Amino acid sequence: MLLALDTSTSAVAVALLDLDGGLLAQEHVVDPRGTTELLAPLVQRALAAAGATPADVELVAVGTGPGPFTSLRVGIVTARTFALARSVPVLGVPSHDAIAHEWYLAGGRGPLLVATDARRKEVYASVYAQAAGDESALPWQLTRGPLVSRAVDLPEGERVLPTAGRGPSLYPEALANADGPLDVSAAALGGVALARHRLGLDQPTDPLYLRRPDATPSVPRSAIGAQRQDEQTPGTASAGPAGATQQ
Numbered sequence: 001m002l003l004a005l006d007t008s009t010s011a012v013a014v015a016l017l018d019l020d021g022g023l024l025a026q027e028h029v030v031d032p033r034g035t036t037e038l039l040a041p042l043v044q045r046a047l048a049a050a051g052a053t054p055a056d057v058e059l060v061a062v063g064t065g066p067g068p069f070t071s072l073r074v075g076i077v078t079a080r081t082f083a084l085a086r087s088v089p090v091l092g093v094p095s096h097d098a099i100a101h102e103w104y105l106a107g108g109r110g111p112l113l114v115a116t117d118a119r120r121k122e123v124y125a126s127v128y129a130q131a132a133g134d135e136s137a138l139p140w141q142l143t144r145g146p147l148v149s150r151a152v153d154l155p156e157g158e159r160v161l162p163t164a165g166r167g168p169s170l171y172p173e174a175l176a177n178a179d180g181p182l183d184v185s186a187a188a189l190g191g192v193a194l195a196r197h198r199l200g201l202d203q204p205t206d207p208l209y210l211r212r213p214d215a216t217p218s219v220p221r222s223a224i225g226a227q228r229q230d231e232q233t234p235g236t237a238s239a240g241p242a243g244a245t246q247q
Helices: 037-049 069-086 093-106 186-198 221-233
Strands: 002-006 011-017 023-030 059-063 090-093 112-119 122-130 140-149
Touching: 002 037, 002 069, 002 186, 011 037, 011 186, 023 037, 023 186, 037 069, 059 069, 059 186, 069 090, 090 093, 090 186, 093 112, 093 122, 093 140, 093 186, 112 140
Parallel strands: 002 059, 059 090
Antiparallel strands: 002 011, 011 023, 112 122, 122 140
8 A cells, every 4th residue: 555645734644545546544634833743643543544554555655845844844754764664665746736636636627726825925836737648647737836926926827727725715815716625635645646656757755845944043054163163273262251362
């Protein structure tokens, strides 16, 4: 079976699928701040619900974002660690692809905008189009993104599209056509991973952060390095109170 995880949106999502894509179990909790505490117990609950153990997992799939730095990292590290312990492949799926996949499988037609919360009054955005490929391929294709932007700064032709994700609820004045799932379904993510796996496509697990993390050092690294060098150099004088020289 395949274990699918995603922590890129407001939900912590876990699913188990058989290798034909059949859903065996899934767990889904909306809690954007509880990723670290929730993910491992949800994996255990999904395995128990499917009557399975880690030894039954032959593939692992994980959402690669875009998403907040900390929660995204928790999901990817968990998936990589589980796969390493089992000596099985880990497949990365851009998380917006999973949202689009669920929308198209539910009967969506034409172009779609996926807009998820990027915080800082911005959204992560991706645009999709309906594909006309054969049945073995995915029913959609990415045409732009993912990118990070203020919702109002997206092109008008994209802002009027059916829009999945939490962007419309956060910025209804800019994204007025809410349609489709709010968060990533791990079952849909697993379906994308299996389809691409059957086609032999590369599925890297590199995270799509799109920008630097919110937490940054208060002192530039170059300054920290210079200070440490001074501390380790014999005979170096340092400035004391009022600029006095200390020997």
